[in-house]
Amino acid sequence: MRKKLWISLALLFVIPGLLFTVSCAQKEITETEEAVVTETKEEPTEAKVEEEKPVAEDDRGILAARNMFLNEDIYFEFDKSSLDSVAQDVLTRKADWMRDNPDVAVSIEGHCDERGTNEYNLALGDRRAESAKAFLVDLGIEAYRISTVSYGEERPVDAGHNEEAWAKNRRGHFLIP
Amino acid sequence: MKRIQIKIISLIVLTLFIMPGLCLADYEYIDINNPFLRKIPIAIPIFANLPDSETKDSVLKKASDLLSETLEFTCYFKMLDRGAFLIDPDNPPLITPKINFNNWVSIGAELLITGGLALKNDRLEVELRLFDTFKAKRLVGKRYEGPADNLRQMIRRFCSEIIYHLTGSRGIFNSKIAFISTGSGNKEIYICDFDGFNLKQFTNNKKINLFPAWSSDVKWIAYTSYLNGKPDIYIKNIKKKEGYVIAKKGINxxxxxxxxxxxxxxxxxxxxxxxxxxxxxxxxIIKGLTSKYGSDVSPSWSPDGKKMAFVSNRSGTPQIYIKDINSGQVERLTFNGQYNTQPSWSPRGDRIAYCSIQKGQSNIFAIDIKSQDPVQLTYDTGNNEAPSYSPDGSLIAFSSTREGPSRIYVMTAYGTDQRRLLSLRGEQTNPKWSTNVKWD
Incomplete structure (x- = not known):
């Protein structure tokens, strides 16, 4: 019986002591919780960053489309301003892009290879740029959004004097001024 | 050989067509219609000091050499070697009674020029005389006086007198050539005298500048420039800096x-x-001169301004056409080859020089307007483009890649005596010869 009393007494003292220590520990925890809270405060910003990622991927797509519009030239036969099926496909894609970007105005440069004479080539470059413009207008793009400038043979992309270089230089090039 | 034969035959044919014009000229020294097959042997001894003058020998030699080079530029003459002359070089006779014409006839000289010079206090006096050695007769005699640095102008004036006496035309000695050079890294317009002397940069805008054109009075130059990002025409007064712009949509x-x-x-x-x-x-704009669908470019006027040659691709390939301004009638001029451009109407009116591309090579041709018979003037020498007649129609300036980079060359209207005019950095193209301005 005495033993039981001792245990009861011990419990009487130990339990509140335990409780005390627990409360002490709880205090410490709340402190750490505070720290956690401050961390969680940052969490929403992290989430924002994560939200932005898919937007950037969209941007990349937009940028790629824009770059394709700017970098994809159309090519012509010697002394010709007519558009072959490849050029027409490229121009159709350009019209799609212009429809997706209705606020953008573009400029088409008409270029020639070095063969032939400067005066005639300036006129030929003009015809090339104008024929590309006419094709886009036929596809429903507003004419006022498209300006043209002929460079004739003055601005080759390839300085070579062979058919490979000439083929690259007989081109229509697109710019967003 | 065959080409040369064709060329000679064509020249003969051309000459036959031009024959009627020959009767009008009563000059017998230079057949202006075919003057370059036989050059006139001419002797130009070193100039002498005029009485009471002690001009340095080097100055005398320089002045006589300058006269010799200036005359030689015309290609009418064969300059005789001074080493063969039978005169006392220290005491050359200048005037008729003292000249022993047999000395000149015996070395083959048909013409003789004597010169006397005096340089006193930066004032220059020059006496120049042209003689016919066979007839033992003075043909031209002139005396010039002015500041010492006017020697070149005095020599040119005398050359002008000589050519006027021999051909009936004032020649080229007060004319200029405008052209494009990339020496600065951009296509800019430059101007020089007919012989390449007195080079000046005309545009300096670091953009593409093309197609200089002289007004008849040589006071204005019109040209195309990308100053505002597209090809517009600028009309500039050379001295006053005033000007006008043609900047319509598209190309100008x-x-x-x-x-x-x-x-x-x-x-x-x-x-x-x-x-x-x-x-x-x-x-x-006064009015439209062409209206057919297709490119119409490169106008060149007949000397009377009544007709205009131009390039059109209305037939499918670029060819040269002539439009009669009054009647409005248009006739095709070139039928040989698939690419004939850059017409330049001779100031004599009878021929048009142009650039023809055949088998991938550009060459200069000249076509008689009546017979429509083309004569090839350049052969197998790179690309030869942009012919421009001298104001008397005797010479043609053009660009050629025969030495690698494009340079300006000059030849006679018959394709002989082809030589480089200038040696500059970069590439030179599109020469345009001005009219010959009257001396002040």
Whole structure:
């Protein structure tokens, strides 16, 4: 019986002591919780960053489309301003892009290879740029959004004097001024 | 060989067509219609000091050499070697009774020029005389006086007198050549005298500048420039810096002044098609000169301003056509080859020089307008382009890649005596020869 009393007494003292220590520990925890809270405060910003990622991927797509519009030239036969099926496909894609970007105005440069004479080539470059413009207008793009400038043979992309270089230089090039 | 034969036959044919014109000229020294097959042997001994003058020998030699080079530029003469002369070089006789013409006839000289010079206090006096050695007769005698640095002008004036006496034309000695050079890294317009002397940069805008064209009075140059990002025509007064701009939508290119007028023709494409228009010197449209669908470019006027040669691809390939301004009639001139451009109408009126591309090579041709018979003037020497006649029609300036980079060359209207005019950095193209201005 005495033993039981001792245990009861011990419990009487130990339990509140335990409780005390627990409360002490709880205090410490709340402190750490505070720290956690401050961390969680940052969490929403992290989430924002994560939200932005898919937007950037969209941007990349937009940028790629824009770059394709700017970098994809159309090519012509010697002394010709007519558009072959490849050029027409490229121009159709350009019209799609212009429809997706209705606020953008573009400029088409008409270029020639070095063969032939400067005066005639300036006129030929003009015809090339104008024929590309006419094709886009036929596809429903507003004419006022498209300006043209002929460079004739003055601005080759390839300085070579062979058919490979000439083929690259007989081109229509697109710019967003 | 075959080509040479064809060339000679063509020359003979051309000469036959031009024969009627020969009767009009009563000069027997130079057959202006075929003057370069036989050059006139001419002797130009070193100039002497005029009485009471002690000009240095080096100055005397320089002056006589300058006369010799200036005359030689015309290609009419064969300069005789001074080493063969039978005269006392220290005491050369200058005037008729003292000259022993047999000394000159015996070394083959048909013409003789004597010169006397005095340089006193930066004032220069020059006496120059041209003699016919066979007839033992003075043909031209002139005396010039002025500041010492006017020697070149005095020599040129005398050359002008000589050529006038021998051919009936004032020649080229007060004319200029404008051209494009990339020496600065951009296509800029430069101007020099007919012989390449006195080089000056005319445009300096670091953009593409093309197609300089002289007004008849040589006071204005019209040209195409990308100053505002597209090809517009700028009309500039050379001395006063004033000017006008033709900046319509599309291209505004290749102007050509109407002879004797403050008007020009040029290709504009604002209508959607490249057409040639007649414009005032201030850039206002007077009327359209072409209206066929296709590119119409490179106008070049007949000397009387009544006809205009131009390039059109209305038949499918670029060919040269002539439009009669009054009747409105258009006739095709070139039928040989698939690419004939850059017409330049001879100031003599009878021929048009142009650039023809055959088998991938550009060459200069000249075509008689009546017979429509083309003569090839350059052969197997790189690309030869942009012919421009001298004001007397005796020479043609053009560009050629025969030595690698494009340079300006000069040849006779018959294709002989081809030589480089200038040696500059970069590439030179599109020479345009001005008219010959009267001396002040």
């Amino acid at each position: 290119i290749a102007p050509a002044w109407v002879p004797g007028k403050f008007e020009l023709a040029a290709t504009l494409s604002y209508s959607g098609d490249q057409e040639i228009y007649l414009l005032t010197g201030t850039g206002k």
